[in-house]
Amino acid sequence: MGYNILVVDDSAVMRGMIIKSLRLSGLPLEEIYQAGNGAEGLSAIAAHRVDLALVDINMPLMNGEEMVTRLRENPATAALPVIVVSTESSESRIESFAASGARFIHKPFEPQAFRAAVIDLTGGKINEQFGNCDLQDGGCDF
């Protein structure tokens, strides 16, 4: 067992790159869901158990900022770990995502960046339902 992850980006190529980086990061993965915009992302979260969402900012229909805002407004999803993956460099916008509890990974990225962000988000521990798993030690007992 591992993380169920949602990847939200309007570029199919970028979603593929993120998924490849996730697989190279050493994180335990189970299901990986994909969405092309924030609205599809919210629908995926409503339909599936998602443990972590990786979200782009600039997307059509619903951008990443609005998606994260709606997640935080909903008690059922307010605590969902979110990593924003974007080219965004504005300090104020990055700080606003941090204020909502999201972590930030800048494009272009390396696989280690995902692992570091997840450790930072979870304190090095995967949700207890996955068993005893300490990412900082690199080991998971399932």
Place this chain on the structure above:
Amino acid sequence: MNSLETAIYRTGAAIFEELAFLFPTEEIEDYQRALPARAAAEVGFRGPVSGQLVVVAYGEVLPQLAANMLGEDAHHSEQIQRDALGEVANVICGNLLPALSGTQAVFSLDAPQVSAAVCNEDGHGGKRPSAEVIIGLDGGRADLLLYLRQ
């Protein structure tokens, strides 16, 4: 190259390397200059300065982009290849803007628009780019054109 062109070249070359594992050639060879354009990706931006960045792919750059970014040897559809070019243009633009305006500036970027038509100096509403650089790449080249609205 002036400072703007240098910033565009450095940012573009770095993104082609880091995102697509395409490394710039030291010189632009005659064959690279003679290659046909395959597609152009345009990214609009608004902020302290507004405009568009256009990335034109020549020769075999387009199929190489998709293959390298997805880490697969299989042939990718034209749609996927254009998606890859659009994403490269998006990342170049996103990294170029703070290089020009600093990290305090807030920009909004449009989704990349990719077309088979070439946006050359005569094709962008008749306007000449504010800056233009050529990045030689193995098997082709990429032209980066920056249009700034005054």
